[in-house]
Amino acid sequence: MRSGFNPGTLGATRLTDVDPQVEVRQDATWSLRGRGPTLVAVGVYLLASVVGVVVGLLGEPSSDPAVENEFQELGGGTGWTSFVGMILVTVLGWAVLGTVLFRRLGRLRPWRVEIHNWIAILALGLALFHGLELMALGDFRGYLSGWAAVLLMFVLFVHGWWRSFWVRRYGLRTWRIVHWEVAVGALLFTTLHVVLIDEGLGHVRF
Ligand code: HEM
Ligand code: HEM
Numbered sequence: 001m002r003s004g005f006n007p008g009t010l011g012a013t014r015l016t017d018v019d020p021q022v023e024v025r026q027d028a029t030w031s032l033r034g035r036g037p038t039l040v041a042v043g044v045y046l047l048a049s050v051v052g053v054v055v056g057l058l059g060e061p062s063s064d065p066a067v068e069n070e071f072q073e074l075g076g077g078t079g080w081t082s083f084v085g086m087i088l089v090t091v092l093g094w095a096v097l098g099t100v101l102f103r104r105l106g107r108l109r110p111w112r113v114e115i116h117n118w119i120a121i122l123a124l125g126l127a128l129f130h131g132l133e134l135m136a137l138g139d140f141r142g143y144l145s146g147w148a149a150v151l152l153m154f155v156l157f158v159h160g161w162w163r164s165f166w167v168r169r170y171g172l173r174t175w176r177i178v179h180w181e182v183a184v185g186a187l188l189f190t191t192l193h194v195v196l197i198d199e200g201l202g203h204v205r206f
Contacts, residue, residue, distance in 0.1 A: 032114045033161060041121045041157070048125035049132055056136025071137055078130040083190055085123030086153070090183055092116040093160075117160060124153045144206045145193035152186035 059071030068076070092098040093116045102109040131146050159166060159179055167175045196206060 032117070038161065041161070044121055044125040045128060048129040052129035052132035053136045055129075056133040059133075059137050061138055071133070072139070075130055075134040075137065075139070078126045078133070079194075082123045082126035082130060083194065085119050085126065086187060086190065089116055089120045089123060090187065092119065093179075093183070120153070120156065120160070124150065124157060127153060140205065142193045142197045142206065145189050145196060149186050149189040149193060152182050152189065155182050156186065 055071070055074070059069070062069040062072060091101065092112055098112045098116065099109070102112050108115075127146075127150050131143065131150060134141075135143060156179065159175075159182065163175065166178075170178075192206075
């Protein structure tokens with residue numbers, strides 16, 4: 001995996017990918033990881049958070065605990081979409097699986113990592129909406145495991161978005177190990193969150 005990867009020859013702002021096809025795209029003069037895209041990503045997080053709180057405050061929990069109203073369904077739906085997004089992000093980020101998945105997609109293939117990044121950004125936005133909407137609605141089940149997963153997703157954003165910085169500092173091998181560890185941690189906390197809520201144990205806060 002290390003072969004063909006040499007940040008030193010690429011200058012301070014550029015970092016090629018493990019997938020040689022991505023090197024071709026990285027030769028282009030534009031990037032989806034500059035200051036503008038960073039502002040878009042942070043904007044997605046802020047907007048999702050604010051809208052989540054507002055929607056939650058506008059709603060009321062259902063009077064019948066056995067029946068969910070549309071505000072609770074929206075909370076559940078965004079949680080599931082975010083979870084599916086995280087699984088997709090893991091598959092796409094994983095060079096081996098992601099490349100196989102994109103093999104037949106020709107022109108889309110060099111975009112694998114960017115698609116991985118932007119689905120991750122949307123998944124975190126949805127998770128923020130989901131958690132804040134449900135808390136504003138007065139539902140505090142499973143919030144510790146939920147926020148632990150959100151925190152790790154944010155760590156993945158900082159770690160992946162500024163990858164060239166971390167790779168120069170600690171090396172590609174360490175970067176990959178850390179990204180994998182944090183990703184698995186985020187997936188484990190999410191799974192725990194879903195299982196606790198599904199089993200009706202979410203009232204234990206965790
Ligand atoms: C930000 C902190 C979070 C809080 C406060 C929170 C809170 C909740 C609550 C109260 C429910 C129950 C909703 C219902 O049954 O209608 C729930 C369900 C769910 N949450 Fe979260 N959550 C958070 C983060 C996350 C994250 C990061 C994910 C995934 C990426 C996630 C995925 C889910 C899923 C899939 C469900 C549905 C579980 C089921 O229906 O069995 N949550 N969450
Ligand atoms: C916006 C947030 C994220 C950014 C910017 C980001 C960025 C990256 C980048 C640049 C790669 C390298 C891909 C390659 O060289 O082939 C990568 C790989 C990966 N990402 Fe992310 N990532 C983010 C979030 C996530 C999340 C949420 C997960 C899973 C929960 C995840 C899981 C992975 C995995 C498993 C890999 C493969 C690591 C390897 O074997 O090299 N990432 N990510």
